[in-house]
Amino acid sequence: MPQPKGSKGRVTIIEIADAAGVSKSTVSLVLTGRGSVKPETRQQVLQVMDRLGYVYNRGAANLRNAQSRIVGLVLNDLSNPFFAEFAIGVEKVLQMAGYVAFMANTAESVVRQEQVMRMMREHGAGGIILCPALDTRPEHLDWVRVADTALLVAIRRLPGVNVSHVVPENLAGASRVTRHLVNLGHERIAFLGGMHSMVVRQERHGGFLAAMEAAGRAVDPALNLESMPTRDGGFGAMSAVLSLADRPTAVVCYNDVVAIGAMLAAARHGLVVGRDIAVVGFDDTSEARHVSPALTTVAVDPVGLGERAAALLLKQINDPAIEPESFIGPANLVIRESCGAYQRALAAAG
Structure with missing residues (x-):
């Protein structure tokens, strides 16, 4: 169900409706995917949601207390053994810290990447480790930062994105x-x-x-x-x-x-x-x-890079005000x- 506005000042669907100039029921239809909404109206509502940083939490009733214990891991090519080893390092650190990883493979699709990242946020992920798909641009991640989600970019550096990075040399x-x-x-x-x-x-x-x-x-x-x-x-x-x-x-x-x-x-x-x-x-x-x-x-030690990525993201989750950090892992012949x-x-x- 949609998030209510609470002590943390989360955006409500009423505020979305007011800003988009539509009814509350129209916003609900856009969120749930039920009923018939004109494409231009749907796009208008989604743009307002992005601008205001609204996140629809499908599991709010039972995940609210566990929200900070979930981390999204978005990989661009899980068929490459490198990313499987990287994921092992991520999960090792998350497990030791009492976190659970939600993992998804984008197969180099920017469209799929946005879908899975939004889904992870909707289901309560407190942070996301992203190995960007081919042709990912800084503007593709604007909504993540507006939504106040901890984000770390790994393996493929994204110039112009002011987030923590973990990359090899x-x-x-x-x-x-x-x-x-x-x-x-x-x-x-x-x-x-x-x-x-x-x-x-x-x-x-x-x-x-x-x-x-x-x-x-x-x-x-x-x-x-x-x-x-x-x-x-x-x-x-x-x-x-x-x-x-x-x-x-x-x-x-x-x-x-x-x-x-x-x-x-x-x-x-x-x-x-x-x-x-x-x-x-x-x-x-x-x-x-x-x-x-x-x-x-x-x-380049993919497992070690995964461990470092998870550690830096957890640092950011625990202290959202912390400045982004970059780690360049050694590359040995x-x-x-x-x-x-x-x-x-x-x-x-x-």
């Missing part, structure tokens, strides 16, 4: 893994995966470019291919660069999932990863350690077989 990590390939003697190196609109892609590609420039290596635009950050995306991008007459000898991938797709494409083309071509990833998921050959990558370092070492020793 993308630029430095990509620079480290690229320097490693340069030191192994590679000159023609590709960067595959991620979409240009993604801040993470911009940062990781920026680290790649910085390392190539510092080493005096030329960067061929034909070897810079975007793709969705998925296994299929990596497979397609790798297939494209391998079809070039002058193909790369090494590939830096946006993340481990893209890298594993790239390794599958290399095998399809009859190449042995780690011998005929070097492939490296980013994230160091558990899958990276178990593929064959094992993937050289950048470790992990050398395994896929880059060919061991093959080169053995050849040098022989």
Whole structure:
């Protein structure tokens, strides 16, 4: 049922009705989704609700006392093992603090993202940890801040949004893994995966470019291919660069999932990863350690990032006046077989 106006001065449906110039019953119909309301009237009521920061609490009768013990966890791609590990870290801290996580997967849909975030607020979530979907813009989160909801953005930084952030050290990590390939003697190196609109892609590609420039290596635009950050995306991008007459000898991938797709494409083309071509990833998921050959990558500790995200959000819930904080997690190079370092070492020793 709708929230009544109480001691905390919460907005009532009567105030919504007055501001929108409609009846109380019309507001109720918009909230419940029952009955017939003209689309333009519905939109007018929803805009007033956003402006006044009104939140419809469907479980007010039985969740009012538990409101502060619920946290929303909104993930952009749960099929990526990285986000599963991140969620483990979040839930570990929340459970220790006596909180319950409501988790949702948006599958990179901004529309789905808004739906699940509104639903979480309606059901009493006192805060939300958001791993933003592709193409999320600052204005998409305006209603959350108006509704006075604790919000933390994780993994994908959103410039222009004044909330706490927890992200990995993308630029430095990509620079480290690229320097490693340069030191192994590679000159023609590709960067595959991620979409240009993604801040993470911009940062990781920026680290790649910085390392190539510092080493005096030329960067061929034909070897810079975007793709969705998925296994299929990596497979397609790798297939494209391998079809070039002058193909790369090494590939830096946006993340481990893209890298594993790239390794599958290399095998399809009859190449042995780690011998005929070097492939490296980013994230160091558990899958990276178990593929064959094992993937050289950048470790960012997704579980630890999840723990830090949960801790910062709980801090904000407990003290709403606290200033937003940013945490940049370290990114460390992990050398395994896929880059060919061991093959080169053995050849040098022989």
